[in-house]
Amino acid sequence: MIEATNLAKKYGEKVAVAGVTFSVKPGQVTGFLGPNGAGKSTTMRMIVGLDRPTAGSVIVNGRPYAEHRDPLHQVGALLDAKAVHTSRSAYNHLLAMAATHSISTTRVNEVIEMTGLAEVAKKKAGGFSLGMGQRLGIAAALLGDPQTLILDEPVNGLDPEGVLWVRNLVKYLAGQGKTVFLSSHLMSEMAQTADHLIVIGRGRIIADAPIKDIIAGKQQTRTRIRSQQVSELADLLAGEGVSLNSSENETLEVSGLDAHQIARIALDNRVLIYELTPLNASLEEAYFDLTKDEVEFHSHSLANSGGPAPEGN
Numbered sequence: 481m482i483e484a485t486n487l488a489k490k491y492g493e494k495v496a497v498a499g500v501t502f503s504v505k506p507g508q509v510t511g512f513l514g515p516n517g518a519g520k521s522t523t524m525r526m527i528v529g530l531d532r533p534t535a536g537s538v539i540v541n542g543r544p545y546a547e548h549r550d551p552l553h554q555v556g557a558l559l560d561a562k563a564v565h566t567s568r569s570a571y572n573h574l575l576a577m578a579a580t581h582s583i584s585t586t587r588v589n590e591v592i593e594m595t596g597l598a599e600v601a602k603k604k605a606g607g608f609s610l611g612m613g614q615r616l617g618i619a620a621a622l623l624g625d626p627q628t629l630i631l632d633e634p635v636n637g638l639d640p641e642g643v644l645w646v647r648n649l650v651k652y653l654a655g656q657g658k659t660v661f662l663s664s665h666l667m668s669e670m671a672q673t674a675d676h677l678i679v680i681g682r683g684r685i686i687a688d689a690p691i692k693d694i695i696a697g698k699q700q701t702r703t704r705i706r707s708q709q710v711s712e713l714a715d716l717l718a719g720e721g722v723s724l725n726s727s728e729n730e731t732l733e734v735s736g737l738d739a740h741q742i743a744r745i746a747l748d749n750r751v752l753i754y755e756l757t758p759l760n761a762s763l764e765e766a767y768f769d770l771t772k773d774e775v776e777f778h779s780h781s782l783a784n785s786g787g788p789a790p791e792g793n
């Protein structure tokens with residue numbers, strides 16, 4: 481269990497975290513989402529005592545991280561996968577960690593197996609690919625079989641098999657009653673992994689709810705229609721509160737009317753429809769809705785910038 485109370489961090493005049501109160505509960509996967517610079521890493525770093533709060537407090541499993549006598553058994557964290565001795569092998573890196581925390585060599589071998597590092601364990605970590613580095617960081621986080629796991633962008637750089645593995649691993653650990661807190665920018669992945677979400681923007685919590693409620697909170701559901709008479713149908717459906725979008729031939733996306741209403745109008749007007757699909761709002765849409773005013777670093781659309789620079793110049 482992680483409990484933050486009015487937790488705040490300023491770097492000089494820059495407010496990175498603006499006094500957040502939340503709890504991350506055991507037995508479920510809690511996702512931590514937010515735009516670049518929103519304060520996710522800073523919050524995670526404060527949880528494990530790597531950054532000192534400017535105000536407020538955070539406790540893990542009942543006490544501040546630094547007050548635990550067996551920290552690796554309490555909290556496993558992956559915060560910066562590059563934070564290893566580059567000249568040490570993965571095996572020796574984990575062995576050194578284990579030795580200073582009374583963890584057996586058997587457990588070192590176990591986490592190496594679990595994370596798929598067996599073949600490269602004796603190689604220098606400095607030569608690892610991004611994905612291998614991530615696996616080593618996850619191995620280190622799991623070393624003490626901790627009650628609470630904090631993973632900052634754990635799937636960054638992992639191949640599809642690795643992404644699936646992390647998803648299954650964190651779900652399994654949550655199922656064992658552990659507390660799992662992870663950040664990711666991959667919405668589809670988060671949607672499949674997390675039970676609960678905390679969304680942060682400009683250092684403030686903007687949502688803290690079960691993921692299904694966050695997706696359901698996206699107000700307008702859309703329906704996709706396919707028909708050879710889309711323009712006729714569009715005229716029939718148009719009205720106040722209805723929005724219509726036709727991006728493909730014979731296809732119309734409608735919001736403001738449900739599938740039943742659309743079917744009724746089509747039938748009454750003898751318009752033949754060959755597809756009528758309610759489109760569930762995605763986490764990505766809900767996320768964009770929630771964070772649209774909170775993005776610090778905006779990208780420019782390709783349409784405005786004239787597209788990407790041509791290659792080879």
Ligand SMILES: Nc1ncnc2c1ncn2[C@@H]1O[C@H](COP(=O)(O)OP(=O)(O)OP(=O)(O)O)[C@@H](O)[C@H]1O
Pocket residue numbers: 491494495496497514515516517518519520521522523
């Ligand atoms: N050591 C530091 N010194 C000064 N400012 C910092 C420092 N670390 C973070 N910040 C600033 O604090 C804010 C929050 O940063 P943080 O890294 O926590 O965001 P984040 O949500 O993890 O972003 P990202 O998704 O890009 O990793 C940003 O504006 C960042 O520039």
